Amino acid sequence: MTYFEDLRVGTRTEVGSHTFTADEIKAFAREFDPQPFHLDEEAAARSHFGALCASGWHTASMWMRLRILYGQREDAERTARGEPNAALGPSPGFREMRWLKPVYAGDTISYASEVIEARASQKRPGWGLIQVHNSGTNQNGELVISFKSSAFVERRPDA
Amino acid sequence: MTYFEDLRVGTRTEVGSHTFTADEIKAFAREFDPQPFHLDEEAAARSHFGALCASGWHTASMWMRLRILYGQREDAERTARGEPNAALGPSPGFREMRWLKPVYAGDTISYASEVIEARASQKRPGWGLIQVHNSGTNQNGELVISFKSSAFVERRPDA
Numbered sequence: 001m002t003y004f005e006d007l008r009v010g011t012r013t014e015v016g017s018h019t020f021t022a023d024e025i026k027a028f029a030r031e032f033d034p035q036p037f038h039l040d041e042e043a044a045a046r047s048h049f050g051a052l053c054a055s056g057w058h059t060a061s062m063w064m065r066l067r068i069l070y071g072q073r074e075d076a077e078r079t080a081r082g083e084p085n086a087a088l089g090p091s092p093g094f095r096e097m098r099w100l101k102p103v104y105a106g107d108t109i110s111y112a113s114e115v116i117e118a119r120a121s122q123k124r125p126g127w128g129l130i131q132v133h134n135s136g137t138n139q140n141g142e143l144v145i146s147f148k149s150s151a152f153v154e155r156r157p158d159a
Numbered sequence: 160m161t162y163f164e165d166l167r168v169g170t171r172t173e174v175g176s177h178t179f180t181a182d183e184i185k186a187f188a189r190e191f192d193p194q195p196f197h198l199d200e201e202a203a204a205r206s207h208f209g210a211l212c213a214s215g216w217h218t219a220s221m222w223m224r225l226r227i228l229y230g231q232r233e234d235a236e237r238t239a240r241g242e243p244n245a246a247l248g249p250s251p252g253f254r255e256m257r258w259l260k261p262v263y264a265g266d267t268i269s270y271a272s273e274v275i276e277a278r279a280s281q282k283r284p285g286w287g288l289i290q291v292h293n294s295g296t297n298q299n300g301e302l303v304i305s306f307k308s309s310a311f312v313e314r315r316p317d318a
Contacts, residue, residue: 034224060216090208091258097252147252
């Protein structure tokens with residue numbers, strides 16, 4: 001992770017993108033969201049969605065995957081350059097999860113995270129608290145998911 | 160689904176419970192939240208969690224599964240009694256997701272949903288809008304997850 005001091009309000013990270021296949025939409029739905037429009041093309045065609053689409057929890061969980069993998073790549077690159085990595089604290093949760101448009105089978109969603117607030121933590125010396133706006137946009141440029149999260153990020157030891 | 164008119168503020172539903180095994184915690188994490196404390200017992204023992212624990216997205220997605228299965232059982236029972244089922248509209252999203260305590264391997268989480276607000280929709284005649292507080296509690300009675308959701312629920316045709 002980048003140290004708190006290197007994050008600014010407005011810092012935007014493209015965390016990665018993913019194409020949702022029909023098979024993985026159905027596999028997630030069988031396990032976690034067994035509703036007809038997430039499980040079966042024909043049933044979905046008859047629903048208000050009009051076609052097979054991913055569970056909102058699937059779209060959200062995919063953000064988590066890509067965010068973690070992005071951070072791991074970034075950390076590996078810093079390590080390769082001989083630079084230290086800041087620690088990221090546990091997430092207390094998130095706010096305002098919005099599923100704005102369906103994610104249909106074959107859609108490619110690009111996820112981004114933007115720092116919208118950053119302040120030194122009063123309660124936890126050595127840590128900063130950031131507020132992040134996370135979003136997913138489909139191949140047509142339409143916002144499909146948005147939510148806000150908070151995270152504790154380690155400050156530079158010399159800060 | 161129960162018709163909007165049969166839901167009251169304070170109506171509480173025990174939607175079901177689930178025991179999170181180490182294997183399924185790791186399987187979810189490999190796919191959606193590949194962090195050491197969700198993937199490996201030894202790494203988890205060295206982390207601030209102290210032991211293998213489930214991704215918060217896993218705990219949240221399990222609520223969805225149990226809520227859907229509960230609704231399907233309830234609908235089947237109403238159908239068996241010759242009673243009609245109300246339609247449930249799409250969910251616009253969730254608010255205030257809080258992961259309050261870790262869910263460790265072997266923990267059994269019981270999920271409940273309580274109506275905290277109910278009003279007829281002005282914009283959508285024939286529908287009511289409810290606000291629901293959802294929670295998950297472990298076998299020690301500790302709240303581990305809580306969040307709020309909104310849903311459109313069909314009104315009785317004669318209302």
